[in-house]
Amino acid sequence: AQSVTQLDSQVPVFEEAPVELRCNYSSSVSVYLFWYVQYPNQGLQLLLKYLSGSTLVKGINGFEAEFNKSQTSFHLRKPSVHISDTAEYFCAVSEKGNEKLTFGTGTRLTIIP
Amino acid sequence: GAGVSQSPSNKVTEKGKDVELRCDPISGHTALYWYRQSLGQGLEFLIYFQGNSAPDKSGLPSDRFSAERTGGSVSTLTIQRTQQEDSAVYLCASRTGGARTDTQYFGPGTRLTVL
Numbered sequence: 076a077q078s079v080t081q082l083d084s085q086v087p088v089f090e091e092a093p094v095e096l097r098c099n100y101s102s103s104v105s106v107y108l109f110w111y112v113q114y115p116n117q118g119l120q121l122l123l124k125y126l127s128g129s130t131l132v133k134g135i136n137g138f139e140a141e142f143n144k145s146q147t148s149f150h151l152r153k154p155s156v157h158i159s160d161t162a163e164y165f166c167a168v169s170e171k172g173n174e175k176l177t178f179g180t181g182t183r184l185t186i187i188p
Numbered sequence: 189g190a191g192v193s194q195s196p197s198n199k200v201t202e203k204g205k206d207v208e209l210r211c212d213p214i215s216g217h218t219a220l221y222w223y224r225q226s227l228g229q230g231l232e233f234l235i236y237f238q239g240n241s242a243p244d245k246s247g248l249p250s251d252r253f254s255a256e257r258t259g260g261s262v263s264t265l266t267i268q269r270t271q272q273e274d275s276a277v278y279l280c281a282s283r284t285g286g287a288r289t290d291t292q293y294f295g296p297g298t299r300l301t302v303l
Contacts, residue, residue: 111294118192119231119279119294150190174219174244176292179228 077102077168081179088156089187096151096182098166108149109167110140125149161186192281192295201270202297209265209298213282220263221292222255226276237263270302
C-alpha cells in the first residue's frame with residue numbers, strides 16, 4: 076500500500092528566504108506525485124504534479140519540486156517566499172492504476188515578516 | 189466557471205443523530221471523490237464514483253458511512269448515528285472522466301462537529 080510522510084508539521088521561514096518542504100513516499104509500484112496547498116479557510120488547490128518525464132516539476136506561484144526515485148522523495152521548494160505563501164501544504168501520491176490519492180499529514184508554512 | 193460546491197459549510201450535530209453532506213461537482217466531471225480531513229490525521233480517502241461504475245467504497249471507516257451519487261452528478265455522504273470521532277472536515281473533489289492523472293478539484297469542505 077502507498078503511504079506519504081511529511082516529517083515537518085510546521086515550518087517557519089522569514090520572508091524572502093528560501094524554503095524546502097519535505098515529502099517521502101512508499102510504494103511498491105510506479106507512482107504519480109502531487110503537492111496541494113490549502114490557504115486559510117479555503118479548499119485544496121493543486122500546486123504541481125509529477126506524472127513522468129523530467130524529474131523537476133514547476134508549479135504555480137513560483138514553486139517547484141523534484142522527484143527522486145532512489146530516495147523516494149518529492150520535496151517542494153521555493154527560492155524566495157512571500158507572506159501570501161502562508162498556508163498548509165500537502166504532499167500526495169497515487170499508484171498508477173489506482174484512483175485514490177493518499178495524502179501526507181501536511182506541513183504548515185508560516186512566513187515571518 | 190463554477191467550482192465544486194459543498195453544503196452545508198458547517199454542521200453541528202448531537203451524538204447519535206444522522207447527517208447528510210452534499211457535493212455538487214464541476215459540470216461535466218464524471219469522477220467524484222469524498223475525503224475526510226481530521227485534526228492531525230491529514231486527509232483520508234473515503235469513496236470514489238466514476239460514471240455508472242460501482243463505487244470504490246474501500247475508504248469508508250464503518251458501515252455508518254454511506255454515499256450515493258444521483259444522476260451522475262450530485263453526491264450525498266450520509267453518516268448515521270454520528271460519533272464524536274466523526275468530527276472532521278469532509279471534502280469532495282471531482283475531475284473529468286478522462287485520464288486518471290487529471291487534476292482533482294476540491295470543494296471548500298463541510299466542517300462537521302459532533303457534540
